[in-house]
Amino acid sequence: xxxxxxxxxxxxxxxxxxxxxxxxxxxxxxxxxxxxxxxxxxxxxxxxxxxxxxxxxxxxxxxxxxxxxxxxxxxxxxxxxxxxxxxxxxxxxxxxxxxxxxxxxxxxxxxxxxxxxxxxxxxxxxxxxxxxxxxxxxxxxxxxxxxxxxxxxxxxxxxxxxxxxxxxxxxxxxxxxxxxxxxxxxxxxxxxxxxxxxxxxxxxxxxxxxxxxxxxxxxxxxxxxxxxxxxxxxxxxxxxxxxxxxxxxxxxxxxxxxxxxxxxxxxxxxxxxxxxxxxxxxxxxxxxxxxxxxxxxx
Amino acid sequence: xxxxxxxxxxxxxxxxxxxxxxxxxxxxxxxxxxxxxxxxxxxxxxxxxxxxxxxxxxxxxxxxxxxxxxxxxxxxxxxxxxx
Numbered sequence: 001x002x003x004x005x006x007x008x009x010x011x012x013x014x015x016x017x018x019x020x021x022x023x024x025x026x027x028x029x030x031x032x033x034x035x036x037x038x039x040x041x042x043x044x045x046x047x048x049x050x051x052x053x054x055x056x057x058x059x060x061x062x063x064x065x066x067x068x069x070x071x072x073x074x075x076x077x078x079x080x081x082x083x084x085x086x087x088x089x090x091x092x093x094x095x096x097x098x099x100x101x102x103x104x105x106x107x108x109x110x111x112x113x114x115x116x117x118x119x120x121x122x123x124x125x126x127x128x129x130x131x132x133x134x135x136x137x138x139x140x141x142x143x144x145x146x147x148x149x150x151x152x153x154x155x156x157x158x159x160x161x162x163x164x165x166x167x168x169x170x171x172x173x174x175x176x177x178x179x180x181x182x183x184x185x186x187x188x189x190x191x192x193x194x195x196x197x198x199x200x201x202x203x204x205x206x207x208x209x210x211x212x213x214x215x216x217x218x219x220x221x222x223x224x225x226x227x228x229x230x231x232x233x234x235x236x237x238x239x240x241x242x243x244x245x246x247x248x249x250x251x252x253x254x255x256x257x258x259x260x261x262x263x264x265x266x267x268x269x270x271x272x273x274x275x276x277x278x279x280x281x282x283x284x285x286x287x288x289x290x291x292x293x294x295x296x297x298x
Numbered sequence: 299x300x301x302x303x304x305x306x307x308x309x310x311x312x313x314x315x316x317x318x319x320x321x322x323x324x325x326x327x328x329x330x331x332x333x334x335x336x337x338x339x340x341x342x343x344x345x346x347x348x349x350x351x352x353x354x355x356x357x358x359x360x361x362x363x364x365x366x367x368x369x370x371x372x373x374x375x376x377x378x379x380x381x
Contacts, residue, residue, distance in 0.1 A: 140336070141329075142343040168354075168361055175354055178347070208329040216325050223318035223351075226311040233308035234361035242307075 015083040019066055019094060020059025020101075027281060028058050028154045034284035035158035035173055038236075038291055042162045046113060050161045053109040054154060057121045060102025061128040061150075067095040068133050072199035078192065109161075116160045124153030138200065141207040144189075148181030149174075155284075169236040172227065173284075179224040180280055183217040183256055187273040190214070190259070191266055214260045217272075221256045225249035228283060241290035245283060252279050308362055312355055319348050 010018075032054045036042045042050075066073065066082055074085035083089035102125050110118035132147030140146075155173035156166060189196060189203040190210060196203045204213040228245040231237050237245075255275055258268040326344040330337045 140340060140343060142340060145347065146343050168357055171354060172358070175351070207333060212325055212329050216322055219318040219321040219325070223315050223322070226314040226318065229307060230311045230315075230355075230358050233304050233311070234358055234364075 010088060012089075015088055016097060019063040019083060019089075019097060020055070021062040022059075024062070025055055025058045027277060028151065029054055030281045030284050031173070031177055032154040032158040034288050035155045035170065036162050037288045038169070038173075039159045039162040046161060049108065049112050050117065050158060053105045053113065053118075053121060054157060056101040056105035056108070057125050058154075060098045060100070060105065061125045063094055063098030063101070064129050065133045067091055067098060068129070069137075070094075072138075072201065075198045076192075076195040078195055113161050114164050116164055116166075117157055120153055120157045120160055124150055124157070127153065138202070141202050141204045143202070144185040145182050148178050148185075151181055152177035168234065169231055172231050172236070176224065176227055176283070177280070179220055179227055180276065182220045183224070183252075184273065184276040184280075186213050186217050187256075187259065187269045187276065190269045191273075210265070214265070217256050218260045221253055225253060237287060237290045239290075240293050241286050244286035244289070248279050248282055248286070252276060304362075308359075312359070315351065315355065319351055323348060 029051055032050060033047060036047060036050065066084060069079070070084040070091055073079035073082050079085065084091050084094055102122075106118050106122050109121055128147070128150035132143065132150050136143040136147050152174045155177060156170055159166060159170035159173070186204055190205050190213065193203070193205050197206055204216070208216075225245075228249055229242060232239075232242045232245075252272070252275065255268060255272040259265050259272055262268050323344055326340070330340055
């Protein structure tokens with residue numbers, strides 16, 4: 001039995017929007033659109049179509065996730081107000097909505113952009129729904145390590161929308177988001193251990209302990225920062241990007257180091273959780289900036 | 299000079315990535331020794347990204363050392379017809 005929670009009146013429209021988790025998608029759209037401008041010079045209509053298709057696909061995955069997690073959403077304070085656990089929407093309507101908008105996104109991307117883009121976006125949907133939510137989330141402390149690949153599909157989608165193929169730089173962008181995910185989510189998990197414990201979700205701090213989780217956060221962050229500078233070596237990006245990647249990465253490393261060494265880690269962990277969102281957005285913005293302000297000295 | 303900086307940057311980043319990946323695997327070994335259930339699968343979850351990382355680093359190295367491609371238009375041979 002859960003305690004009643006005060007909430008503002010909500011409309012069906014606001015519930016449908018909340019099912020898509022718009023705040024999370026805004027970062028996904030940054031990591032989708034920025035690679036489009038790194039890969040080439042996309043037409044505005046293509047950018048808008050990819051943004052809409054990407055929103056609908058990711059929103060559909062998030063809605064299906066809320067359907068599959070409806071049993072544990074009710075026991076976590078963070079998710080208790082979602083449309084299904086609060087009783088505002090029926091579970092069947094939620095999964096129909098999720099599958100419906102994901103199907104619309106697949107059709108739209110395949111018809112108006114290209115089939116590779118649609119296939120990659122759909123692969124991200126399936127990965128998130130089946131590999132992460134259905135399989136790993138409740139069975140492995142490495143759930144967000146492997147599951148993080150779902151969030152790494154957007155750069156591939158953006159790249160494919162412009163070039164209709166994938167090359168080494170695109171795979172580097174995939175890996176950057178992949179290795180960004182563990183320190184980001186473990187910063188949250190460190191502070192939400194009780195919630196995850198109540199829901200029986202085996203997040204790393206609960207299974208491995210805080211010390212080992214913080215240790216892995218640190219090494220994942222070093223790996224991430226190393227990966228962000230490597231594309232410079234094969235000419236994908238120039239000095240503007242390199243300077244910004246090192247500066248942004250240095251701040252992230254400092255934050256994770258504070259989490260790793262602090263006895264009272266709650267505050268630095270919240271800081272890392274928030275800053276890592278900004279970090280990823282600014283890193284991808286730096287890639288675009290580098291393209292328009294190359295400073296190669298040529 | 300610029301090439302030297304890029305080379306140093308490349309190998310420093312590769313070394314950092316490999317050391318970090320090795321420390322992640324060491325940490326995984328410690329936690330799996332303490333919680334042995336499903337350890338084969340958990341090892342798989344740790345090793346697949348490590349293998350992908352090594353493959354990507356090899357591809358990055360090949361791309362970094364690849365000589366620039368210079369396209370030269372040769373004059374047509376007598377009687378040669380070009381489309």
